[in-house]
Each structure stands twice: as C-alpha cells, then as structure tokens.
Amino acid sequence: MGEKFEVGIDELLVFNVARTIRDRTTVFHGVSSPIPMVAMYYAKLTHAKDMVYFGGVSSAVDPNPPFFPPTTNDWVMIQGRTAMVTVDKIFDLAQRGELDRSFFSGAQIDKYGNQNVSMIGTPDRCKVKFPGGAGGCNLSGDCVNYTIWTTRHRAQKKGDRKFFTLVNKCDFVTNVGHVTPYGRREELDLVGNGPDWVVTELGVFDFDEVTKTMRLRYLYPDTTVDDVLDSTEFEPIIHPNVGVMEMPTREEIEIIRRIDPLGVRKLEYPEQELARRFQI
Amino acid sequence: MEEAASTIRDGDVVAIGGGLCMREPMAMLRELVRQGRRNLHIVGTAHGFDVDFACGGGIVGAVEETHVSFEQDFGLAPNYRRACETGQVRIKENCCNTVIMQLRASEFGIPFVPMRSIKGSDEIKLHPEFKPMVDPFTGKKIVLVPALTPDVAIIHAQKADIHGNLKILPPYVADVLFIRASKRVIVTAEEIVSEEKMIEEGPTIPYYETTAVVNAPFGAHPTSCYPYYAYDREHISEYMKSAKEGADAFKNRYLDKYVYGVKSPEEYLEKVGGNVKRERLASWKESRERWMELFTYG
Numbered sequence: 001m002g003e004k005f006e007v008g009i010d011e012l013l014v015f016n017v018a019r020t021i022r023d024r025t026t027v028f029h030g031v032s033s034p035i036p037m038v039a040m041y042y043a044k045l046t047h048a049k050d051m052v053y054f055g056g057v058s059s060a061v062d063p064n065p066p067f068f069p070p071t072t073n074d075w076v077m078i079q080g081r082t083a084m085v086t087v088d089k090i091f092d093l094a095q096r097g098e099l100d101r102s103f104f105s106g107a108q109i110d111k112y113g114n115q116n117v118s119m120i121g122t123p124d125r126c127k128v129k130f131p132g133g134a135g136g137c138n139l140s141g142d143c144v145n146y147t148i149w150t151t152r153h154r155a156q157k158k159g160d161r162k163f164f165t166l167v168n169k170c171d172f173v174t175n176v177g178h179v180t181p182y183g184r185r186e187e188l189d190l191v192g193n194g195p196d197w198v199v200t201e202l203g204v205f206d207f208d209e210v211t212k213t214m215r216l217r218y219l220y221p222d223t224t225v226d227d228v229l230d231s232t233e234f235e236p237i238i239h240p241n242v243g244v245m246e247m248p249t250r251e252e253i254e255i256i257r258r259i260d261p262l263g264v265r266k267l268e269y270p271e272q273e274l275a276r277r278f279q280i
Numbered sequence: 281m282e283e284a285a286s287t288i289r290d291g292d293v294v295a296i297g298g299g300l301c302m303r304e305p306m307a308m309l310r311e312l313v314r315q316g317r318r319n320l321h322i323v324g325t326a327h328g329f330d331v332d333f334a335c336g337g338g339i340v341g342a343v344e345e346t347h348v349s350f351e352q353d354f355g356l357a358p359n360y361r362r363a364c365e366t367g368q369v370r371i372k373e374n375c376c377n378t379v380i381m382q383l384r385a386s387e388f389g390i391p392f393v394p395m396r397s398i399k400g401s402d403e404i405k406l407h408p409e410f411k412p413m414v415d416p417f418t419g420k421k422i423v424l425v426p427a428l429t430p431d432v433a434i435i436h437a438q439k440a441d442i443h444g445n446l447k448i449l450p451p452y453v454a455d456v457l458f459i460r461a462s463k464r465v466i467v468t469a470e471e472i473v474s475e476e477k478m479i480e481e482g483p484t485i486p487y488y489e490t491t492a493v494v495n496a497p498f499g500a501h502p503t504s505c506y507p508y509y510a511y512d513r514e515h516i517s518e519y520m521k522s523a524k525e526g527a528d529a530f531k532n533r534y535l536d537k538y539v540y541g542v543k544s545p546e547e548y549l550e551k552v553g554g555n556v557k558r559e560r561l562a563s564w565k566e567s568r569e570r571w572m573e574l575f576t577y578g
Binding site for chain 1: 299300301302325326345346347348349351352353356357360361364365367371373375376377378380384395396397398399400401402403405406420421422450451452453454456457504506507510511564568571572575576
C-alpha cells in the first residue's frame with residue numbers, strides 16, 4: 001500500500017465496460033470490438049464468473065483465450081472453450097429475448113443511442129463508407145440491453161470546424177437506440193430494451209427514464225462536465241450527483257494486463273488519449 | 281481451378297465463405313479476377329480481405345455483406361470504400377441475422393421469414409424487398425424478408441475427398457448455411473484426402489450438397505486456415521499499402537504481382553514467401569509466444 005500505481009485510459013475503459021456486465025447473464029460481443037473482447041473475459045474472471053460468455057463470431061462458449069488477437073474471428077478465440085455453437089444459434093437466443101447483453105459502437109451516436117456504422121451521405125451518393133453494422137441492426141433490437149462504447153468522444157477540430165461522434169442526428173441509423181427515426185422502441189414492438197450504458201473516454205452515461213436520452217453519470221479524474229459538453233453536439237442531461245468514477249484496484253488492472261498482453265485494448269484510440277495517465 | 285471458376289458467370293449472386301480474415305476462398309477469387317469476371321453480386325456476413333480484394337479486382341457489382349473491414353488491425357477496407365464511394369458497386373449492406381434468416385428460408389424451401397428486428401433501422405432503405413407488416417396472429421409489427429438463394433457458394437474447406445465430402449473445422453461462420461441455401465457449391469480444399477480417411481473423420485458436409493471440388497493448398501492465404509496456417513499479417517500489411525494509395529497502385533503493385541502474373545499455386549506460394557513463410561504461419565501451434573508473434577509482424 002501507499003505506492004502509487006499508474007494506469008491508462010485503455011485500462012479504465014475496459015474496466016468501465018466490464019462493469020456493465022452482471023453475473024449470471026448471457027453476453028456476446030460483435031466484430032471490431034477489442035474493448036468488449038477484453039472486458040467480457042475480464043468480467044468472466046472476476047465479478048461475473050457464472051455469465052455465459054460467447055466469444056464473438058467465432059462462437060465458442062466460455063473460451064479461455066491465451067491472449068487477444070486484433071481480429072474477432074480466429075482460433076485464438078476458441079481455445080479452452082466449453083463448447084462450440086454456430087453463430088446463428090447466438091442470434092436465435094437474441095430473437096427469443098434471451099441474450100442479456102451485447103456491445104456496439106458507431107462513427108456517429110445520437111442522444112437516444114442510435115448509431116451509424118454504415119455511411120455518411122446516401123446509398124446512391126455515399127461520401128464515406130464505414131464498415132457496416134454486422135449483427136448490430138438485429139441485435140440492437142433483440143438484446144435485452146446493450147452497452148455502447150466509443151474511444152472517440154472527444155470532438156476533433158479541423159480548421160474552424162468541429163467534428164463530433166456524439167451528434168444531434170445520425171446521417172444513417174444502423175443500430176437502433178431508444179427513439180428511432182421510425183418511432184420509439186415500444187411502438188416498433190422490438191424484443192429488447194435498448195442501450196442502458198454509454199462508456200466513452202470522457203465519461204460514462206446512462207439514459208434518463210422519461211426522455212430516453214443520454215445522462216452523464218461519471219467522469220474520469222481528468223475530465224470535467226465542460227469537457228463533455230464541449231465534445232457533445234447535443235446537450236446531454238447531467239445527473240445531479242455526477243462525480244468521478246470509482247477507480248479499479250491495482251490487482252484488477254493487473255488482470256487486464258495479463259489477459260491482453262498484445263494490448264488490443266489500445267487499438268481504437270487517437271494517440272493523444274493513450275498518453276493520459278491516472279494514479280491509483 | 282480454371283474450369284471450376286469458369287462456371288461462375290457474370291452477374292451471379294455469389295456467397296463467399298469464411299469471414300473477416302479467416303478461411304476465405306482466396307485462390308478462387310484470384311482466379312475470378314484473372315478470368316475478368318464482372319458484376320458479381322456478393323452476399324454474406326462479416327467479411328474483410330476477400331470482399332476488399334474482389335472490389336479492388338473489379339469483379340463486383342453489388343455488395344450485400346453486413347460488414348467489410350480489417351477490424352482494428354488495419355481498419356477500414358480501402359478498395360471496398362473506394363468502390364462504394366465512386367459508385368462502382370451498389371451498396372446493399374445487410375445485417376447478420378437477417379442474412380442468416382434469409383438463408384434459412386432458402387434452406388427450408390420456404391419463400392420468406394418474418395423477423396422482429398430491423399425495425400427502426402435505416403437498413404430497410406437499402407432493401408426495398410423487405411416488407412413491413414402486421415403479424416396476423418399477434419397484431420405486432422414484423423418485417424418479412426425473402427429467401428436468399430445464391431447462384432453459387434464458394435467455400436474453402438480444410439479437407440475434401442474426390443466425391444465432394446467436406447471436412448470443415450469450426451468456426452463455420454455461415455458456410456453450412458451457404459452450402460444448403462445455394463444452387464451450386466464450389467469448394468477449394470487445403471487437402472484432398474481418401475474416401476476412407478474422410479469417412480473415418482466424419483464429413484461436415486456430405487457429397488450430394490457440393491457441386492465441384494478443387495485442390496488448393498494455401499488457398500485461403502493470406503487469410504487463416506487453421507490448423508495449417510494463421511493469417512499472414514506481413515502480406516496483408518503490404519496489400520494495405522498499395523490498396524490505400526489508390527486503384528492504380530493496387531493494380532500495378534499488387535494485382536500484377538500476385539494475381540495476373542501467377543500461373544500456378546506453387547508460383548503463388550513462392551511469391552508470397554515460399555516454404556519459409558508457410559512454416560512460419562504454421563508455427564502458431566508451437567507455443568503461445570510464437571502464436572502472439574504472428575499478430576505483430578509485418
């Protein structure tokens with residue numbers, strides 16, 4: 001005790017995403033998801049030992065990957081498993097309302113939690129093509145709940161223009177949040193209840209029960225409410241008790257480092273974010 | 281290979297097996313680029329190298345995949361992006377479970393299936409064929425999606441025998457669904473084994489479900505085909521450099537070298553690093569450290 005221990009934003013984000021996972025639930029991550037990959041296994045090893053862990057599109061049940069590769073579809077992700085299923089069985093589980101949690105992100109995210117993973121522009125005049133939502137359009141409707149994460153909340157200034165990830169309106173809605181361009185979830189008879197947490201490199205949000213919009217709950221030790229407002233195109237609700245999040249212990253951080261020796265958890269960040277250091 | 285590829289026609293709806301950077305039928309796609317196939321309508325789930333390569337090779341007219349990228353390893357798919365942004369390919373982006381359910385409809389021999397998701401998403405704009413309606417039994421909103429029957433599935437398997445029995449090792453991704461839903465199934469296999477050996481191991485897919493088999497060692501390269509080889513990060517890194525630079529750089533520096541100028545599988549292997557490379561990619565099984573190294577070199 002007493003000795004200071006330094007951690008990075010990459011480790012804190014994994015820890016915060018992991019905290020959205022409860023024990024005794026069924027959990028799946030999609031493609032291009034290094035942070036949820038690490039967070040899910042971390043949760044399985046710590047506070048959620050009885051979760052049913054689907055290790056991505058590789059479709060192993062409760063794998064023990066020896067490390068995390070920078071792709072979600074590799075034999076690394078089926079090592080030490082209990083069983084193999086096929087990916088369609090995981091989607092069946094979701095359609096039946098029995099997949100408790102998944103994780104999605106987007107190049108644009110609006111205040112209701114809708115995400116654009118598809119394009120800027122229109123299908124006929126596409127200005128920027130993003131990879132596409134993979135299973136997100138289905139699972140964001142079907143999962144009981146899901147966690148949104150992004151490592152690019154901080155708005156980018158280019159000349160006198162500012163580019164936001166958390167936007168007023170998505171150019172294209174791939175994954176559905178609480179209020180979609182076609183109506184509210186309950187009007188659409190969707191199976192699941194939508195996103196309940198949004199974890200970014202600037203803060204952690206939940207959703208206001210009445211307006212179904214993002215509400216700031218926690219900050220990092222080096223971020224302020226103004227930082228969050230400055231980087232968010234819409235005006236999020238600020239929880240009256242917003243404060244600095246609980247920090248992980250040294251032991252918890254050491255688990256994250258041990259299970260992710262290649263550091264895939266760092267792959268999603270602009271470089272300057274990784275320079276942020278925190279003492280615990 | 282030439283003969284099998286020549287049965288795939290311009291404009292065919294083609295399901296490409298594997299996924300992301302694993303067990304994709306690259307030898308077949310290279311042959312289709314060499315033969316100058318055009319306007320293929322590509323369908324599938326989450327893919328990467330294969331679809332990007334096919335777009336860069338000019339054989340694609342429409343892409344109905346759910347995701348195309350090199351994930352966080354190399355990021356956005358440059359040839360795919362360029363093809364979408366210049367209008368060279370039609371964007372028919374779909375969603376994984378929708379594709380799965382559409383393939384199942386075809387597998388089951390039924391014309392469509394109802395789904396409870398998709399509602400609320402703009403994906404429906406890309407698919408005027410999807411029909412929102414009210415479930416006559418419950419009164420709830422649903423979406424009908426039609427059966428998806430690809431003209432041909434191209435699959436890379438670990439093993440096949442001369443009758444067309446296949447041994448595919450998991451994860452299958454959507455391969456088994458593609459095989460059952462498609463009109464024709466063309467398979468490249470890492471190894472051709474005897475009928476006795478195949479029966480002993482137990483086929484994943486029986487012979488009557490496949491149309492043609494081609495022996496194609498290293499046929500998924502540079503994507504992985506375990507247990508034979510992990511993905512070739514060094515090669516993909518070289519690929520990305522020319523693909524990012526533009527269509528001409530990709531043709532001159534990549535396609536000319538690894539596709540147009542290559543006459544045989546042996547010559548291809550030689551060009552991508554020969555037996556030294558093959559052994560290196562097979563070294564994943566030696567230790568955790570060796571395996572980890574394969575994700576950092578290149």
